[in-house]
Amino acid sequence: MAEPLFTPEEQKKFDAGIAEILSHYPSDRKSAGMLPALRLLQDLKGWLPPDGLRLVAKSLEVTPERAYEVASFYVMYHLKKPGKYVIDVCTNLSCSLWGAEKMLAYLEQKLGLTAGETNDKFTLRETECLASCGTAPCLQINEDHHERLTQAKLDAILARLS
């Protein structure tokens, strides 16, 4: 038999989360909860497995195709299982003016990955402006934000990731 999607603990969190989300919208607009519901699923599982997408769709009374359509539009949703650490490096203009392209090249070399690739531990991605242009260069690791990065600072951050 296939593994169940959720542990009992996760199931409880999911059900409570969906109930909270739905309470924010008119009762005939359940589907409006799609973005928060997908986030809830991703927070629980680390990505959006197909079973989970079907469950979200069912909870919001829409088709699974609709859930997939939304999930695939937004870059922060993972339709494939990412590495344990997702590193998003901003290389937009203001950051590149503070060395972001060089910082990305350093990371690629250090992690042995090209931007866009995943190994067991890391997913490395190039991303767009993260609203830290005044404290460039910057990146996010699993949505935690790091700014004003130097090579020494970046090395120290990476050393803490086990």
Next chain:
Amino acid sequence: MASTAKTVEAVISAAWGKPQSWTLDSYRSRGGYDGLKRALSMEPAAIIDEVKKSNLRGRGGAGFPTGMKWSFVPKDSPKPKYLAVNGDESEPGTFKDRYILENDPHMMLEGIAIASYALGVHTCYVYLRGEFKFQAERTQAAIDEAYKAGIFGKSLMGKEGFALDCFLVRGAGAYICGEETALLESLEGKKGWPRLKPPFPAVVGLFGCPTVVNNVETLASVPPILAKGADWYAKLGTDKSGGTHLVCLSGSVNRPGVYEVGMHTTILELIHDDKYGQGMPKGRKVKAVIPGGSSAPVLGADELDVALEFEALKMKQTMAGSGGVIVMDDATCMVRSLWRVARFYAEESCGQCTPCREGTPWQTRLLRKIEEGRAEMSDIDMLSNVASSIAPYPPIGLGNTICALGDAAALPTHSFLMRFRDEFEAHVREHRCPYGDHPWGSFGDWS
């Protein structure tokens, strides 16, 4: 340059950096929610008039007069009305709203309360870009405090019979969701595809109901207007644009950051004054400045004695946009810079309109070819033609597309070519980038 710029009264950023500035206690100790108190003693129509008189203009990009936008909401609509707060903050070069959310979220929440009361709104959604994790936590904590203190909830700060709910929603990584109708689609749980306008959101918005969409900074500017009066606020600014505003300084300048400036403050002052940017890196000069987020047409070094204000920048065929001022020094490659900007718009196009869907990657391919020294002179003309087919220029606003992302993608191309064509031609002539491996100016070599 020593500080010679006229001192500007801090209206929005006054509490930033003070201990616990983000808490309700701190906000109240500074007169927080006094504006709401006054508003609740007024007729809703009088509040809208007050905001009109203040000359507050939207800080999200278009600079639309806020009071006027509010007056477009039908008064006798049988449908519920909504307020949607635009905290998507994704225009490259823009990072001001996050400082409001981090340092003084109650200022925005009070603005939400005043706007909702004036408009007859009982549900507000605050839409923050998905990457704002910390900012979302801070804002949610402030919302929770406001509920607990009886500001939000069943009776708006004690106003019997006027309920106000405020919900925070996080996006999930899509620049286009900052466009107001795409934001509404996203709030409805869909992909962020902009809607054709008209109808405008004020009439047909969220769930088909009248909806006001306002930027975070716009709403944070409302409480002081109510607390201290429209005349005071209007007088801080120019005839057509009231108050002070936040600008985001980034790129090749010694002290990047968010600064609260007057409508009279010039780009030169922002870059050089000791209160602000503290000048250019040693031995370097300004080459180019993008004054209002990466979609705003670029200005050359001889065009910078201009106020960072809607009307003044419009006279120069550019725009104040979202307040993102990006500085490039004379060691920066303009082709490389434009290529990066063009890639962004190609990446973020939603794909609904052909000129935008096809034109934005085409621009990117041509720019890459030029930067890599593989282009002919005719490619430069082709680039100009592609940009014109998305949106001609000047003036601004002639786009052929559903939303203004098309314009945003074409305006940089037009303006870079207009002001720096010689650099594009040098790439073609020399079959290489004249800046070699160092295209990013004086801070571009990371270590």
